[in-house]
Amino acid sequence: MSAVSVQSSVLRVLRVVVIVALVAATVLPFVYMLSLSFVRIDDLLRDPLRVLPQLDRITTETYRAVLASEEDGGYGFGRFMRNSAVVAVAASALTVMLVVPASYALTRLRFAGRSQVSWLFLAVYLFPTIIIAVPVFVGFQVLGLGSSLVGLVIAYIALTVPVSVHMLRNYLAGIPESIDEAAVIDGASRFQIMTRITVPLAMPTIMSTALYSFMIAWNEFLFALLFLSAKQDLWTVSLGLTRLADGQEVSKTVLMAGSVLLTVPIVILYGVAERALTEGLTAGADKG
Amino acid sequence: MARVRERRPRPGPGVTTSKLRGRESRDGITLVAPVVLVVAAIIVVPIVWTVVLSFQDARYVDVARNGLFNELTLDNYADVLTAPAFWRALVTTVQYSVATTVGSITVGLVAALAFRDRFRFRAPLRAVMLLPYVAPVVATTFVWQVALNPQYGVVNAFGTQVLGWEHPVNFLSAAPTALGTVIVYDIWRYFPFAFLFLGAALTGLSKEIEEAAVVDGATPLQKFWFVVLPQLLPTIALLVLFRMVMAFNEFDDVYLLTGGAAGTQVASVRVFEQLTGSSEIGGASATAAVMAVFLGVALAIYLRLTARQREENR
Structure with missing residues (x-):
């Protein structure tokens, strides 16, 4: 095979790898953010590796707590x-x-x-x-x-x-x-x-x-x-x-x-x- | 930057010309004045004030009481230049600036090349890639802090449970690692910026030269090295300049991630600490002024070096 075709095929593969890696690197932190916002804190402490919460453990209490004013026991x-x-x-x-x-x-x-x-x-x-x-x-x-x-x-x-x-x-x-x-x-x-x-x-x-x-x-x-x-x-x-x-x-x-x-x-x-x-x-x- | 157009309609001869000119000039100044006033009041005056303060042994009370008029002294500069912590901060700032600049532009260039040719979902994925840059810095630094936390962070959990690390890593609170982590974060945050500009530059290149190179038997790497990269150099040079200045003055990212602890105290964070911790306004101003001088000298050298390059390109 000529240098041209070797390089072309390597670069074609590399290109896909690069795109996937970069998209993952940019998106994953945001996925993590969104996902943890629905997790109970004790679930996070028990198993930090479990990023996506089990469906029956999902909570929206986090949002209530963070949005509510201090008088209502929230964080304002x-x-x-x-x-x-x-x-x-x-x-x-x-x-x-x-x-x-x-x-x-x-x-x-x-x-x-x-x-x-x-x-x-x-x-x-x-x-x-x-x-x-x-x-x-x-x-x-x-x-x-x-x-x-x-x-x-x-x-x-x-x-x-x-x-x-x-x-x-x-x-x-x-x-x-x-x-x-x-x-x-x-x-x-x-x-x-x-x-x-x-x-x-x-x-x-x-x-x-x-x-x-x-x-x-x-x-x-x-x-x-x-x-x-x-x-x-x-x-x-x-x-x-x-x-x-x-x-x-x-x-x-x-x-x-x-x-x-x-x-x-x-x-x-x-x-x-x-x-x-x-x-x-x-x-x-x-x-x- | 697009060139501002110079062509004007030719008004009638004689008196009317100068009258119209005068009106135009007056209108122009009137329209620009508000913006200039705001920028002058909020940016230029404070910079001048900082320089004045750097020659005074001033604390908040003195400034509030006497304004600009305190006794002048060179003590602040002597203190700044003889403090080992200042030189450490300077070295840290330079390491941090160079590493994030080179890193973010390299990753941005690789990304721009990978996204150059059309593929499915290119437009939406390109938009997604810019998220680290547009998202609020407070939110993204917080996510990184949680993800890297030794107790409940996903990265350490993955490292210890899957990759078999013996101990969780203190990414943000132990000495050499912390600076590295901050640099990686900033490459993550700023590569989209380079990606955006290099992507725009790549679409502006004419394909004909590259096609000619391919016809002459150039391999893809040769094509990149000898044809594409030289054409991108002006954009890269501009990005280096821009990123270096921004990184040199960076405060938010470092302060939010580590608070300047564990060997990550860059100059801006040091200035902030001098101000809020010990409320030495004079010392903080002198530190800022010395840093600005260093940056100015570095910029002058850079512009001189690249000027030769620019001449050759012409």
Whole structure:
């Protein structure tokens, strides 16, 4: 056999092995999470190897316990989820409201400092979040925003704006300017062009930008830890899960149910918008 | 990044031109200003503040009382540079960053190549492969912690009952293993990112050169090594840069998995500990500033080295 055909057949087998192994490695932790969330803690301790519970031993008590408020003997994830949802929705809505005009200006208008703005956004990623978190925290304390969801929303906007501008700007740059010019000739103002033409045309990308910032805000941990640790009624799901996991008293399978509740909204949103999100993020990557 | 278009409609001659220009410039600045203000207030000002704080012997009370105006000193830097723990953290950070960067990009590249040609369920499986990257870090680190736990984790149960390990392994709480585990976790979490970008780059390659190589008798490995890989190098170089910066500044993953114990204290975790444990704001700021300088120097070297490469590619 020639080298070509030997290599081809080896690679064909290897390819299947690689795909199976990678899919297993990505999926199994999530299967484990979902499955343990229905297991009684004593079953887990008795036989850790039994990942899928016997049908008659399946319990949903974990979910009741984790969702119920503290007065009802639960761990208050219902409220944590509401906090996370409020923060994430507010952050993504405000991000979009800021980013759409900015991206429009960056692709359509010439003004002093345009290229500097792009550099500013890149530079943001050179610094660890931890070093900006502390001055922000101290500054917010002075302004009275320290231990509040409002402060968290403002911080999340700053974290998501740079990538959002990048996604949206790439898309807007692809919309022919002749459409804008035609509208100008018809007597449209800048504001009308933006709201009547640019926004409807860019709606898919605007939605994926919104989803991106929702996901970042929902998943975020460090700022929530610094801002809200002391205020249990304001905890987000991420913070609540880590705080409860630090102690020994909450059973691990109940916390697994908490992890599922933390993960499911993200997986659903990602499932809905997977294509738009990945295309938005990699826009321009194939051009080298 | 797509190039921002420069072509403008040509307005009428004379006064109107400069008037229109002025309006355009004003409108542009007005539209961008809110975003710039938020980024400046939340990111740029704090960075500057951190640099100032690093020259002060400040604790929370001093900062709350005096703001920026405390006595200036170089003590923090002297303390940082003479502390063995700092150098240990730096070495750990470098090991961790290099290993996760190389690991996640290699696995991502292998995945992208395996997914290159069509097969059944390719699209849904590709979407599934991105889950570790999109899922909340708090949830996935928690799952890993439980799965790796010596008492009730499935991995140790499998190891001891099926593979015949003598003892359960302390994956996250014993010295050399813990850093390895954190690195494996991060390869797992970030390979989808490389997979996504390399996949996009692969679809952008023209098939013609490869077909020509096949006609000339190149084996699949030669085709990869001499034709495909060189074309991916710009994307890989960008990914290395991006992942190195992110890994160097990483906090969540390490803090959530080990809390910085068992030889996994990377720089960000050390800064966090200085802040919350001993509330040395000045010391923490100085540590952060020194790390930023190290990162800046490393980036400058990397860009200089790859600049030559970029010239040659042109």
